[in-house]
Amino acid sequence: MNNFTYTPTNSAKEATRLRRETPAATYVAGATTLLDMMKVNLVEYPQLIDINALPLTGIEQTANGLRIGALERMSDVGEHRLVVAQYPAVSESLLLAASAQLRNMASIGGNLLQRTRCGYFRDAAFPCNKRVPGSGCPAQHGDNHGLAILGTSEACIAQTYPGDLSVALLAFDAVLTLENAKGKQRRVPITSFYVLPGQTPHQENILEPGELIVAVTIPAAEHARRSTYLKVRERTSYAYALASAAVGLDVQAGTIRSARVALGGVGTIPWRSPEAEKILTGAPATDETFRAAAAAALRGAQPREHNGYKVQLAQNTLVRALQNVATT
Amino acid sequence: MTDSPAFEPSKGGVVGQPVNRVDGHAKVTGQAQYAAEYLLPNLTYAALKTSSIAKGRLKSIDTAAALREPGVLAVFTHENLPKMAQTPNTLAGKYAIYGMHMAFMPLTGNEIFYSAQPVAVVVADTFERATQAAALVQVTYEEARPVASYQSANAEVFDPNGQGYVFDLKKVVRGNPQASLAASAVQVKATYVHPINHHNPMEPGATIAHWEAPDRVTVYDSTQAVAMAQSSLATILGLPQEQVRVVTKFIGGGFGCKFNLWPHTVLATLAAKAVGRPVKLVLTRQQMFTSLGHREDQEQTITLGARQDGKLTTLIHEKTSTTSPWDIFAEPNGAILNWLYACPNYQSSHRVARANVMTSTYMRAPGESPGSVAMECGLDELAAKLGLDPLEIRLRNYANLDPGTGQPWSSKGLKECYARGAELFGWSKRSLEPGVTRDGRLLVGWGMATASYPVRPAQGRARVRLYADGHALVQTSATDLGTGTYTVITQVAADALGLPMANVRFELGDSNLPTAPASGSSVAAATVSSSVYLAIQDVWQRLTALAVRDSQSPLFKALPADVVREQDQLVLKKNPSKREKFSALLQRQGLADIEGVGNSKSGEGYEADQIAFDNKPGTKQTKRSMYSFGVHFCEVKVDPDLGTVHVTRWVSVMDGGRILNSKTARSQIIGGSIMGIGAALMEGTNRDEQYARYTNADLAGYHVPINADIPDMQVEFIDGHDPYVNAMGVKGIGEVAMVGTVAAVANAVYHATGKRVRSFPIVPSKVLGSDAV
């Protein structure tokens, strides 16, 4: 870990100005993942700009849906009455993540920007295209047991976002509010926030240098009210997903009127499946439909040597999640 | 007062009671000082720079940038590390040092043998500066192709027959296993594969070295063995043992990885000498994967031959595992097969391959724990093949004598454990057929396995000072790994002195105190409690000698042999109205205190002494085989679609001889079982084949069980003490706790699913996959 200066701020304006002055600096919120990475020399910043005092808080109903400030803590959001009632999948994705201690510290904005858990990325002694562009990707023929099967490239097969929340946000068409150094805000749907690794796996999202995540807004919808997040992992808690599914169904008289399907743990980025949604929409809410949808969702999967099991696991996870919402 | 070698529980005594930890308050309030927590004046901080390659040579190592950092006092590399009087790098050196497990000391040359090998030590005035400077040390390498493990294409697997270090790894044959196998009605052959496991104690390896004079050093170290660390350091430093002091008051877990002295402690001590200030070195969590050994990756094949009725005729065990470039070390898995069941023909052998890893080491029940996977899963497979209940097949093969030696057991409550465990668990309701019991979508499975672990020979000393004011100080160099040594020894001393526990202070963890054995091999509770008990007997004898010569004592002129102790008094056996409190006696004698010492042996040595002592000419006493025993029962629920396995019920019933504290003992069994659940279902250190480097070396990547993985656990002990093992009758429970646990889980998974997963850990991919049958 390198030495750094630490600068607390209390306004977005001040924070973005500091970033403009020191482009190599970065923001810090809960610090739950940033410090971990700094300690093992994966990233190096001369300055940390503490944004915890910024007024990026609040969970409130707006015309566009529920707006959640980027500095709200995972535990607060996960347990919030409105989130639980309107977006069970979002609540569950938060409460099934990390540990209680981490959730109490970790912010929503930080969560969206957490980085891959690929073991090669996490150890600076290994080459890794994501960490050092052009250095190679040992995971292609190495320990890829936990890595992605959808959206992969020859340059990278890791989950750029390994967590849970974004999967649920993706399913329910959340929109991010970003603010740049000039104080200008823009709204970006989460569907276009993360970018596929392609040949440039170090480019992970469309956030511009110095841009702040201000808030996340999730539109209200019936399929969001009837939703769930199912996470399969190698221990009961405190582990990343091997496969996960955020699903929402609006079922009327046994027929699915609208459906949302997103997968975690299997895509290089959180993976929405329009193919599955298409099969579900208008179809009877039966196991057969669910299995057809799951097969469609995984159709393009490209497993490597040790992660072939994920094709079946992700389908089963998705089917189970759909069964769970269909019967609630 | 006679020389009374065996402990008798006293009426209303605390031995065995579920007493709370005497150090509990100190721990939860932060008063307990761990090795890294001595805030010495002028303390400096060390950080390690480790290699990024697994094999090759250092081409260059540039310390200039690190040295330019403010506060940096020194950077040590192989070019300027202070000379050692002895290193473990030669066989002779290693044996001379004795307590270093690995025959390699980093920073003694420019060769790289394993990934994350230390190549530089930076010392600075703050932790942060040392850490930053370590990152600034520039190293270039000449890389060579490493060998990752015994499984690698470029590995050379060989039979170390007899060459093993610590465990000789000789081929052992009893009876005629090949012929008996060929003639057996039923045969089962199965191979189980295990990844590397790391101990991952909560407290990392940590050292503060403080040279109090140019030739005198105190080392605060997180070690299970202060006396061994002391003598080893003395040899390395070329100092008389008396000039090296090792202090370990509290340990945050060890599980075997802190049994030996490892390089980081030596590096900190050398660095402290060179900079002339105390140096603190605490390993990072990542470094914990490459600094204190591990349980080696291995595969083991068991071949069982049996009669139609399930009686074993043959057990053959073959193990292949990875060892380091210098040592030939492997856990002796086959050993437990030689005593666990009545089987006339037996064979065990080993194969190893050298790879670019550090030397693997002892981890909770080294040998017995993984060996019991082969034995207990293998037996389960045999039972399934024969349509027998797993408990029934164990009873049919119950060994009334030690099959390996033909000797009787010193004690064996295993049948009682089976019966009680089965009753608590409701085992009789188990379906014989696997894969048929359901709870909604989940498959339910029940598994069981036998546990056993030897009473290993050990010896240790203790000193007790009894004050006239009714307080006592008890001292040995023993360590408390967090398991409860402080507490159980205080209980024993309180009962043996007839004092309340609050009046007894037990001091441990300091090489200046009488030498106790290392806390390892499950000998600590047995040996330390016995030596303290004997030291207290010594005190009572000295008091008796004083009393019978004291004309004012009610016991004046009594024969010492006629004097007994009751609580804190000496009493004339024939006339109990003649009695006197020790405090009155001491005060009258003008003595502020009196001291006794005790030397205890446990296991073989104790027995040999007893036999020699009791033996009348012409009679021949039998030697006995000494083991702890037990059984674990496990229920799992498996989601057949998602591949997840949850342990939902657990019952352990153990025979560990005398139980000193039923609460701390229960915690030991729970801890061992949780470690077993971890090894069965989630723990494994993964490595990259090409780079021979770990890919999940932290606690986010290496999964140990968390609370949600563990059900409420039911633990009971079979009452009793073993008169043949030591003065206290304690057999030990620290390691037997883990033996059998992995197999109990694996057998339950089989029973749930009908599928044998023979590769550990049993993660969802394997439950779903077709690699199992």
Ligand SMILES: Cc1cc2nc3c(=O)[nH]c(=O)nc-3n(C[C@H](O)[C@H](O)[C@H](O)COP(=O)(O)OP(=O)(O)OC[C@H]3O[C@@H](n4cnc5c(N)ncnc54)[C@H](O)[C@@H]3O)c2cc1C
């Ligand atoms: C052991 C472990 C297990 C975990 N398991 C899970 C899991 O199962 N599921 C899961 O979803 N997550 C998991 N996490 C990740 C956890 O959710 C994240 O660490 C956390 O959400 C990050 O939030 P933070 O506020 O602490 O971010 P920080 O560590 O403070 O920052 C992370 C990054 O985000 C940037 N940043 C933070 N806020 C903003 C903002 N408003 N605008 C712009 N940039 C910003 C920072 O500059 C930094 O680069 C785990 C983490 C750990 C350490």
Ligand code: SF4
């Ligand atoms: S998969 Fe991606 S993150 Fe992992 S090593 Fe390859 S490039 Fe790096």
